[in-house]
Amino acid sequence: xxxxxxxxxxxxxxxxxxxEHMIIKDIPKEEKWLPGNAACxxxxxxxxxxxxxxxxxxxxVVMPASCGSVVxxxxxKSSASFPLxxxxxxxxxxxxxxxxxxxxxxxxxxxxVAWAGDGGxxxxxxxxxxxxxxRGENIIFVMYDNEAYMNTGIQRSSSTPHGxxxxxxxxxxxxxxxxxxxxxxxxxxxxxxTASVAFPTDFIEKLRKAxxxxxxKFIQLxxxxxxxxxIDYSKSIEVGKLAVQAGVWILxxxxxxxxxxxxxxxxxxxxxKRRPLKDYLSLQGRFANVDEREATExxxxxVEKWRFLSxxx
Amino acid sequence: MADxxxxxxxxxxxxxxxxxxxxxxxxxxxxxxxxxxxTNQWRxxxxxxxxxxxxxxxxxxxxxxxxTIHRKSDDSVEINYDYCKGCGICANExxxxxxxxxxx
Ligand SMILES: Cc1ncc(C[n+]2csc(CCOP(=O)(O)OP(=O)(O)O)c2C)c(N)n1
Ligand code: SF4
Ligand code: SF4
Ligand code: SF4
Ligand SMILES: [Mg+2]
Numbered sequence: 001x002x003x004x005x006x007x008x009x010x011x012x013x014x015x016x017x018x019x020e021h022m023i024i025k026d027i028p029k030e031e032k033w034l035p036g037n038a039a040c041x042x043x044x045x046x047x048x049x050x051x052x053x054x055x056x057x058x059x060x061v062v063m064p065a066s067c068g069s070v071v072x073x074x075x076x077k078s079s080a081s082f083p084l085x086x087x088x089x090x091x092x093x094x095x096x097x098x099x100x101x102x103x104x105x106x107x108x109x110x111x112x113v114a115w116a117g118d119g120g121x122x123x124x125x126x127x128x129x130x131x132x133x134x135r136g137e138n139i140i141f142v143m144y145d146n147e148a149y150m151n152t153g154i155q156r157s158s159s160t161p162h163g164x165x166x167x168x169x170x171x172x173x174x175x176x177x178x179x180x181x182x183x184x185x186x187x188x189x190x191x192x193x194t195a196s197v198a199f200p201t202d203f204i205e206k207l208r209k210a211x212x213x214x215x216x217k218f219i220q221l222x223x224x225x226x227x228x229x230x231i232d233y234s235k236s237i238e239v240g241k242l243a244v245q246a247g248v249w250i251l252x253x254x255x256x257x258x259x260x261x262x263x264x265x266x267x268x269x270x271x272x273k274r275r276p277l278k279d280y281l282s283l284q285g286r287f288a289n290v291d292e293r294e295a296t297e298x299x300x301x302x303v304e305k306w307r308f309l310s311x312x313x
Numbered sequence: 314m315a316d317x318x319x320x321x322x323x324x325x326x327x328x329x330x331x332x333x334x335x336x337x338x339x340x341x342x343x344x345x346x347x348x349x350x351x352t353n354q355w356r357x358x359x360x361x362x363x364x365x366x367x368x369x370x371x372x373x374x375x376x377x378x379x380x381t382i383h384r385k386s387d388d389s390v391e392i393n394y395d396y397c398k399g400c401g402i403c404a405n406e407x408x409x410x411x412x413x414x415x416x417x
Contacts, residue, residue, distance in 0.1 A: 024375050025388070029322040031380040035396035038349030039378065042400035047378035073348020076336055081324050081344035200375045226400075234401030234414075237376050 021263065022201040028054045037079035039071035042233030044197045044223035044240065045117075045144050046071055051200050052113060052142065053082055055207035060103065060110035062096040064125060065089040066117035067151040067225075068144070083110070092116040093128030097137040104138070111211050114141040118159035119149045122180045129218075133187040136215040140207065143180060143218070146225040154228045161248075162298055163281075163290040165230070172289045176301055182308070184218045185254055192254040196222035198240025199264055202251060209253075222249045230285025239283050246280040247271070247302050252309060259312035269306070277302065322384065346396065352379070356399030358414040360392055366411035373403035373412060 032053035039046035045067055053059055061084040063069055069086050072078045087095040096114035103110050114132075116125055121143035129141060148166050149155040156166040158178035165172055184192050191213040195203040203221065210217035222243060224236035231239055243249035244265055251262035267273045277299050281287040290298070328336075328343045335341060342348070369388040381393040382403060392403075404412040 024371055027375055029384055031323045033380055034323060034325065034344060034346050034348070035379050035381045035393060036347030036349055036352050037379070041355060041378075041398035042402055043378050047376065050378065050380050071349070073342070075340075075342050077345040077348035078342035079344070079348040081326065198376075232401070233399075234405040236378075236400075237402055237406050 022205050032081040034079045034081055037071050038073045040227055042226045042236045044236050047197045048144050048221050048223050051203055055204040056111050058110045059113050062087055062092055062099055062114045064092040064116050064120040066120050068115055089120050090124045091128055092120055092125050093132035096139040097132045100138045112139045114139055116143055118145045119157045122159040122178050123157055133216040140210045140217045142221055144221045144223040146223045146228055148228050150225050150228045163287055163294050165286040181220045189218055190215045191217045194220045194251055196240045198237045202264055242280045245275040246277050247274040248280055259309050352396045352398050353394055356417055358399050358416055360403050360412045361415050363411045366409045368409055372406050376402050376406050
């Protein structure tokens with residue numbers, strides 16, 4: 001199932017818009033995220049790191065405790081062919097601030113990327129991130145969102161969506177997903193965006209845009225996780241595309257107080273064009289317990305999220 | 314120097330004696346292949362490309378989480394079987410079904 005907007009002819013529907021956007025052939029060939037890493041097969045986080053290292057020429061990565069810390073592999077080897085500092089789980093924002101200041105003081109080149117999970121961003125780590133953003137530290141903070149604490153065995157985070165099974169929500173999560181992007185909007189960042197590993201060119205474009213801005217930049221990256229979402233290894237891209245087509249995951253940018261829906265998500269402004277929510281839910285074992293009533297609740301939260309964003313368009 | 318494009322797109326700085334010395338003194342690792350071991354041993358099925366069906370769209374290359382699809386200068390693609398984990402994303406996403414997953 002190939003969605004037209006992901007084809008090799010650009011990310012957007014109209015020819016003139018397509019010209020302005022990156023196409024798959026423009027993705028750099030160089031691989032700085034090396035094979036033989038320790039990620040599960042089909043890991044969205046692993047693809048995210050690979051694409052990040054293509055988008056940014058000299059990334060200097062700061063990574064709090066997460067699956068990211070593990071997938072780089074064991075001493076004395078690392079799959080990261082770029083500098084990477086492993087740091088305590090709460091400290092991504094503050095450690096990245098320090099690295100950024102140090103690079104500047106030493107006159108060394110490098111783009112500081114804090115690469116944190118949803119737990120290390122939405123829960124443990126929110127304070128350090130908020131502090132960095134308020135000070136306007138020159139960093140790109142990427143929250144790779146696999147919607148649970150995967151590294152420690154799939155516990156719920158505040159970014160786990162409603163209805164999802166985790167080992168600590170055996171009957172499905174009662175609460176709704178915390179919208180970290182909305183919290184970051186309140187920090188008046190120069191640049192903020194959402195992205196998905198299922199749309200590589202869109203993610204790379206956004207990273208490059210972020211790199212061109214000064215101050216703190218934030219990108220929330222949708223990163224499917226086969227064991228945590230109870231999907232087949234081969235389905236992580238498919239489920240990422242479905243999330244966008246169903247309108248559950250909205251690709252957008254926030255600059256100068258304005259939201260602009262990214263070309264890939266633009267058709268789904270019209271609720272009638274969205275794929276049925278059940279197509280998205282039924283592909284994933286983690287939503288197996290979601291009944292009719294709960295599906296309606298989730299549907300309502302999707303509508304509400306679009307309505308919230310439309311206030312800033 | 315060999316045509317880098319044809320042989321490999323991997324960027325792996327050679328470890329010199331200075332960086333190797335650091336390795337013994339500090340808790341650091343150096344970039345290399347197989348940091349998680351020989352990951353081809355994880356595979357239950359392997360992707361096989363039918364080059365006649367391939368339209369060189371490089372979607373499989375863009376979507377592979379492992380960087381184990383080699384994109385050649387003419388945009389034809391080749392699997393790196395040393396480390397491919399057999400996730401099957403490439404086969405699932407290929408628009409012409411040029412990739413088949415076959416039992417090891
Ligand atoms: C302060 C603190 N609490 C708990 C842990 C244990 N821990 C390590 S990784 C992890 C899960 C991180 O989840 P997330 O940030 O979402 O990344 P993921 O593993 O899902 O990729 C936890 C709880 C820790 N290292 N430090
Ligand atoms: S548990 Fe999920 S996020 Fe962690 S390495 Fe495996 S697939 Fe990736
Ligand atoms: S996705 Fe299929 S058609 Fe496209 S390059 Fe890969 S094998 Fe060829
Ligand atoms: S099976 Fe998975 S790891 Fe192997 S080449 Fe295809 S996408 Fe890459
Ligand atoms: Mg997580």
